[in-house]
Amino acid sequence: MDASRMPEAKTEDVLVVEDLVVETAGRNSAKILSGVSLRVAPGETVCLVGESGSGKSVTSLATMGLLPKGALMARSGRILVEGEDVLTARPARLRQLRATRMSMIFQEPMTALNPVLTIERQLEEVLSAHSQMSAKERRDRIRGILELVRLPDVERMCRSHPHQLSGGQRQRVMIAMALVLEPKLLIADEPTTALDVTTQKEILRLIAEIQERLGTSVLFITHDMGVVADIATRVYVMRHGAIVEEGPIQRILEKPERDYTRDLLAAVPALHPREGRAAASREVVLSTSELGMVYRQPSLFRKRQGTVAAKDVNIKLKRGRTLGVVGESGSGKSTVARCVMRLIDPTEGSIRLRGEEIVGLSRGALRPMRKRIQMIFQDPNRSLNPRLTVGDSITEGPINYGSEPRAARERAMELLELVGLPADAVDRHPHQFSGGQRQRIAIARALAMEPDVLVADEAVSALDVSVQAQVLDLLDEIQTRLGIALLFITHDLRVAAQICDEVVVMQNGRVVEYGPTAEVLGNPREAYTRQLIEAAPGRHWDFPNFRPLAPGGPGSIEATA
Amino acid sequence: MLAYIARRILASIPVMIVVALFVFLLLRLTPGDPAAIIAGDMATPAQLDQIRQSLGLNEPLVTQFVTWSGQLLSGDFGRSLISKTPVLRLIGQRLEPTLSLAIVTMLITLLLSIPMGVLAAWRHGSLTDSAVMAISVLGFSIPVFVTGYIFIQIFAIDLRIFPVQGFKSIGEGFWPFFSRIFLPALTLATIYIALIARMTRAAMLDVLGEDYVRTARAKGLSERVVLFRHALRNAAVPILTVVGTGFALMISGVVVTESVFNIPGLGRLTVDAILARDYPVIQALILLTSGIYVVINLLIDISYAFMDPRIRY
Numbered sequence: 001m002d003a004s005r006m007p008e009a010k011t012e013d014v015l016v017v018e019d020l021v022v023e024t025a026g027r028n029s030a031k032i033l034s035g036v037s038l039r040v041a042p043g044e045t046v047c048l049v050g051e052s053g054s055g056k057s058v059t060s061l062a063t064m065g066l067l068p069k070g071a072l073m074a075r076s077g078r079i080l081v082e083g084e085d086v087l088t089a090r091p092a093r094l095r096q097l098r099a100t101r102m103s104m105i106f107q108e109p110m111t112a113l114n115p116v117l118t119i120e121r122q123l124e125e126v127l128s129a130h131s132q133m134s135a136k137e138r139r140d141r142i143r144g145i146l147e148l149v150r151l152p153d154v155e156r157m158c159r160s161h162p163h164q165l166s167g168g169q170r171q172r173v174m175i176a177m178a179l180v181l182e183p184k185l186l187i188a189d190e191p192t193t194a195l196d197v198t199t200q201k202e203i204l205r206l207i208a209e210i211q212e213r214l215g216t217s218v219l220f221i222t223h224d225m226g227v228v229a230d231i232a233t234r235v236y237v238m239r240h241g242a243i244v245e246e247g248p249i250q251r252i253l254e255k256p257e258r259d260y261t262r263d264l265l266a267a268v269p270a271l272h273p274r275e276g277r278a279a280a281s282r283e284v285v286l287s288t289s290e291l292g293m294v295y296r297q298p299s300l301f302r303k304r305q306g307t308v309a310a311k312d313v314n315i316k317l318k319r320g321r322t323l324g325v326v327g328e329s330g331s332g333k334s335t336v337a338r339c340v341m342r343l344i345d346p347t348e349g350s351i352r353l354r355g356e357e358i359v360g361l362s363r364g365a366l367r368p369m370r371k372r373i374q375m376i377f378q379d380p381n382r383s384l385n386p387r388l389t390v391g392d393s394i395t396e397g398p399i400n401y402g403s404e405p406r407a408a409r410e411r412a413m414e415l416l417e418l419v420g421l422p423a424d425a426v427d428r429h430p431h432q433f434s435g436g437q438r439q440r441i442a443i444a445r446a447l448a449m450e451p452d453v454l455v456a457d458e459a460v461s462a463l464d465v466s467v468q469a470q471v472l473d474l475l476d477e478i479q480t481r482l483g484i485a486l487l488f489i490t491h492d493l494r495v496a497a498q499i500c501d502e503v504v505v506m507q508n509g510r511v512v513e514y515g516p517t518a519e520v521l522g523n524p525r526e527a528y529t530r531q532l533i534e535a536a537p538g539r540h541w542d543f544p545n546f547r548p549l550a551p552g553g554p555g556s557i558e559a560t561a
Numbered sequence: 562m563l564a565y566i567a568r569r570i571l572a573s574i575p576v577m578i579v580v581a582l583f584v585f586l587l588l589r590l591t592p593g594d595p596a597a598i599i600a601g602d603m604a605t606p607a608q609l610d611q612i613r614q615s616l617g618l619n620e621p622l623v624t625q626f627v628t629w630s631g632q633l634l635s636g637d638f639g640r641s642l643i644s645k646t647p648v649l650r651l652i653g654q655r656l657e658p659t660l661s662l663a664i665v666t667m668l669i670t671l672l673l674s675i676p677m678g679v680l681a682a683w684r685h686g687s688l689t690d691s692a693v694m695a696i697s698v699l700g701f702s703i704p705v706f707v708t709g710y711i712f713i714q715i716f717a718i719d720l721r722i723f724p725v726q727g728f729k730s731i732g733e734g735f736w737p738f739f740s741r742i743f744l745p746a747l748t749l750a751t752i753y754i755a756l757i758a759r760m761t762r763a764a765m766l767d768v769l770g771e772d773y774v775r776t777a778r779a780k781g782l783s784e785r786v787v788l789f790r791h792a793l794r795n796a797a798v799p800i801l802t803v804v805g806t807g808f809a810l811m812i813s814g815v816v817v818t819e820s821v822f823n824i825p826g827l828g829r830l831t832v833d834a835i836l837a838r839d840y841p842v843i844q845a846l847i848l849l850t851s852g853i854y855v856v857i858n859l860l861i862d863i864s865y866a867f868m869d870p871r872i873r874y
Contacts, residue, residue, distance in 0.1 A: 064779055070686060098781030106779075111772040116794050116869055125790075126780045161870040177780065 013080075014184045014217040015040040015063065015102075020077035022058055022241075025070055032058050032072060033241040040185065045211065045218045047228045047249075049264075050238035051464035052435070056221045059238070060187045062087075063219075064104050065094045082184060099126050103178035107190040109170035113162040119146075119173055120158035126180055145176045148213075149206060167329070168199035175206065182214050189221045196328035196491065197535040204231055204537075223464060225268045226494075226538025229253060237261050254546050267465040268543035269472070269494040271536055273517040277501055281319035284355075285452045285485045286340065286373070289314050291349035293335050293509075309335040310509045313349070317453065320479060322486040324500030324517065326493060326532070332509035333489045337457045340487065341375055342366060354452060371401055374446035378458040380438035384430040384445075390416070391426030394445045401449070408448070415444040418481075419474060436467035440474065447478065457489045472499050493536050497521050505529050562866065569862050573855045580851040581633065584844050585626055589618075633848070639841035641834075648845040651830065658728045659826035661738070662818070663811045665746040670753040671804070677754070678761025678800075679788055682769060693758055700755025709748040709821040716744055726823040745822040749815065753807050760803045764796035771795070797868045805861035809854045 015038075022033040033055045040046045048056045061067050063079050065086050079086040081102050086094065106112040114122060120142055127138045146154045149172040162170055171191060178186055188207065192200035208231065211218055222228060228235055232249040237260065245258045256262045291313040294306040310332040317323045325333040339346040342358060350359050358369050377383035384393055394415060395408035403411070413423035419440040421433075430438055439459065446454055456475070460468040476499065479486055490496050496503055496517065503520045505513040505528065513526045524530045533539070542549045596612040597604065604612075612618075617625050632639070638648035681693035717725040723744050729737040768774065769792055777791040812827065819828035827846065834842040865872045 066775060066778055095781040095783065098779055100781070104779045106772060106776065108772055112776045114773040114777065114791050114795065115871060117790070125782060125786065129780065129782050129786070163871050174776075177776075 013039045013041050014044075014082060015219060016078070016080040017059065017063065018078040018080070020059065020062060020079060021075040022055075022062055022067065022072055023075045025073050031241060033062070035077070036238075036241070036243055038236050038243065038246070040217045040219050042184070042217055043211070043215050045208075045220055045231055045233050047232035047235045048219060048221045048238060049223065049225065049228050049235060051223060051264075051466065053240075054238040055241035056238050057189055058241075060104065060189050060219065060221055063187060064098060064102060065089070066104075096130070099178070099183060100130050100181050101183050102185040102187065103181075103183045104187040104189065105171070105174045105178050105191045107193050109167050109174055109194065112174055113170055115162055117161070118158065119160050119162070119165075122173075123177055123180060126177060130181055141180065145180045146173075148179075148210065149173070149176045151176070166199075167195055168203065171195060171199075171203055172206065175203075175210070179210060179214065179216065182216070184215075184217060185219065186211075186216050187219045187221070190223070191220075192227065193222070193224070197493070197532060197537070198328065200227075200537065201535040207231075224537060225265060225465070225543055226536065226541075229538035229541045229543075237264065253541060253543070256546070263466060265543045265546065267469045268538070269465075269469065269492075269498040270542065270544060271494050271497055271521075271533070271539050273497040273521045274499070276516055276518055277321075279318055279321065280483065283319045284316050284352075285319050286317040286351075286353055286487065287315065288336070288340065288351045289349055291336065291339060291346055291351060293332075293339055293344065294347045308509050310339065310346070313504075313506075313511055315504055315511075315514070317485045317487055319452070319485050320483040321501045322479065322488055322499055324488045324490060324496040324503040325506060326490055326496045326503055327506035328491060328532075330508070331506040333491075333506050334457055335509070336506070337375070337455050337487065337489045340453075341373060341455055342370075371397075371449050372451050373453040373455065374449050374451040375455045375457060376439070376442050376446050376459040379462050380430075380435055380442050381462075383442055384438055386430055389427055389429055390433075390441050393430075393441065394426070394448045397445070397449045412444070412448060415447050416441075418447070418478070419444045420470075434467075436463055436471060439463060439467075439471050443471075443474065443478070447482070447484075451484065453485045453487060455487045455489070458491065459488075460495060461490065461492065468495070475499065493521065493532060505532070565866055566863055569859055573859050576855050577852065580848065580855075581630055582626070584847050585629055587847075588840055588844065589622065589625070638845040638848075641842050642839050643837050648841050651842060652827070652845060652849060655825060655827045655830045657730060658824045659812060659815055659819070659828065661728075661731065661742055662745055662749065662815055662824065662826060663808060665739075665742050666749040666753065666811060667804070667808055669746055669750040670757055670807075673750070674754040674757035675761050675793075675800070677758040679765055679793060681758070681762040682765030683784070683788055685766060685769075690762075693762065697755040697759050700751040703751070705748060705752065705817050706821055708751050709745070709818060712744050712748055713821075728822075728824045728826070745818050745824060748821070749811065749818045753811070756807060757800065757803055761796065761800050764799045765792055768792045768796045794868060798865055798872075801861055801864055801868065805857050809850075809857045812853055813850045 017036055017038045020033055020036045021031065023029040023031050036055070036059055038046070038048070038059075048059065050056045058067070058072065062074055063081070063086060067073060074087050077087070081097060084097070086097065089097065123142045123145070124138055127133055127141060133141065142158065143154050146157055151157050151169060151172050157165075157169075157173075162173075165173065174191070186207075191207075192203050195203060204227065207218065210216065220227075220231060229249070234248050235246070235252045236243050237245040237252070237258070239260050245252065245256065245261045252261065253265065256265060291310060292308070293310040294308050296306045313332070313336055315323060315325075315336075325336055327333045335344070338344045340351055342351075342361075346359055350357055352358070353369055353372055356369070358366065361369065384390075388396070391409055391412050394412040395403070395405065398408040398411065399405055409426065412426050416423050416425050421437060421440055421444070425433070425441070430441065433441065442459075460471050463471060472495065475486065478484065486499075488496070488500055500517045502515060503513075503517045504511055505520060505526070507528050513520050513524065513529045520529060521533065524533060540549055596609045596618060617628055620628070636649060640647055641651055644651070677693045677696070681690040684690050713725055716722050723740045727741050729741050731738040765788075773795075774787060774792055777787045782791075815826060816828035816832055818824075819826045820832070827849075830842070831846050833839070834846065
């Protein structure tokens, strides 16, 4: 990076990283970070933004002295936390610094807390490791901090185990744990990525509030430009283990200097819905009526109780159209997808695939129907069998349905080209491809069955924005060419706005609002839909055009809400 | 929690019924006349008839089973055909040596294998790790009778620390008891140390990669706390499973060790009973071992719930 542009490190900076080089350990060491420099001033919120593999998490782990031993090591450079070099600190000193001067919260609140210890125990051990407080002082401090992070019913929280809390509550506990000793520096590594938008909004607000109250500096790592726009004072853009660009938030958003930053911003899908497309066909390929799914827990002693995962879901999907199902986790959107695929059996209602009822069909009777509806899953790293070649993965289905292996293979090569991969990819294995490429393979696999309906369950959620944009374009193109109907499950309103003709908004297993995307997202009738839209990070900013959304201007939510 | 325990206990009753049925049929369905088998080659027809009468072999199978289970429930396991003593007393005499051996073995195993496994996982890929793995392979591969005689040679004959053989009840003092039980327990422990050290290492390796371990380190906790409070408890479920089944296996598998060290325990009783075709004793032993298995499995299941608060079936 251009060192001369780097502002002088000031002595009062809480965190100064100078020319940090991190390499993989072992004989053929590869550079993961090549000379990263950044600084965080007191009370500042600095965002470190970049796509997966850019090295932003490695930077944060190095700062905490938490680089995985035997895998990564800092080769050169300095990391000064309040002037003290973390890289040369002895292990005992490093342990002292953690939680007292610097602390960290992580992405997955589901896994970052120890499942077998109570919340109180996990907070208490921070205090007993770093302070001489008496048992009573510790008790009071724990209750105080839990109140500060606005957890309800603090006494019950203390006794709870992590699995009894929601994701948002767990992340509050994490924040409480990180801040209980009031460190000067809080490193937050994608702390809201795994949360729903409304929860994300609350957590971001909470961090900002506490920051103001305690004067904490925050180094916030994220891939989400929307979040950056909402919270950052300054931004560092990372790519391939180096800082590409650095500056105050306003300047970065308005006048990005580097092409990479521009591309990153341009790839953020706009929140305003796409223009309605003329319906290409009147044929309804998929419909559900009164679809419902209740999970009953068999119990020996207690009365059977059911969890309603979906209720009275009525949707219609026409050939060549895209229907989005949006909602937060637990809203029932994936349940609908799984029912439609008959991966689970709905407890009530009917599902019609090209007019034919598929609820209640036996396995055998369902077999010819399976071909007509195919699914793309969220995580392409796990949905493809790592031991099969790409060709085998794609041809397995058609061969099961009686295709000639040779013909199926040729078809697989065509499909690979259709999804933008070289035809010789057939003989390679999934690990030889990037996440975006694997999702293309997954799409090719689904298309090989020549389905009428493609169900995409969060199919672009695990991908970086730039890759996400490409995959969305690909889906759009395929739809135009093949006339496939797309049922698109997503939690991301921006994505839904980009690709869907119509949207179903779900909450607690029920349909809240259903209609053309332009209407539902542009002029929401229901309070819940509005709430979702308002929670979308960075909604005041028109990223691709490097300007704020004029209040009342086109695409602005407030104009119509 | 109580409901969970009650349900686990109820669920183990059918298992015991099936085992009892199996044991019952074992004798009845063996080819040939059970009375003849029991009586041996030299029996007179009158003796055979008397045995049939006493076993109720002339009744229909169902009636036989009901009477027989009724006797079991009231604690009547019959008499040994050889010594004519009640089976229950026979077993009672042999239970203490075997249980002592099993318990001391488990204690030695746990004291050595868990720290070994934790250390190996913590220092993954280091010399310590390789050493632990090497000891494991050795423990697995050397047969019990070889380790037994090696230990006798070293500790009893050369160093003269412990007696060569025998058993003394703990009622006769701790040292007489411990000095005699230690070598056989250590012998028996080698294979379990190998097994449980490996198991602990594998479970710990999994857990050490978890996010909450990273969180624990980020809180500035010492490595000891990270390893034992945060990691080991999460790794406990698979380790407990092996410890439990290992313990149950041990009780039924002490035959060789008891022979080598001349301990008058259940293992020897089993060997003697089988060689003498002492059917009532064999039946009772099978029932006892299965009972121990069922109880230990029950304890493991319940201990899961204590170790991991998420487990509540």
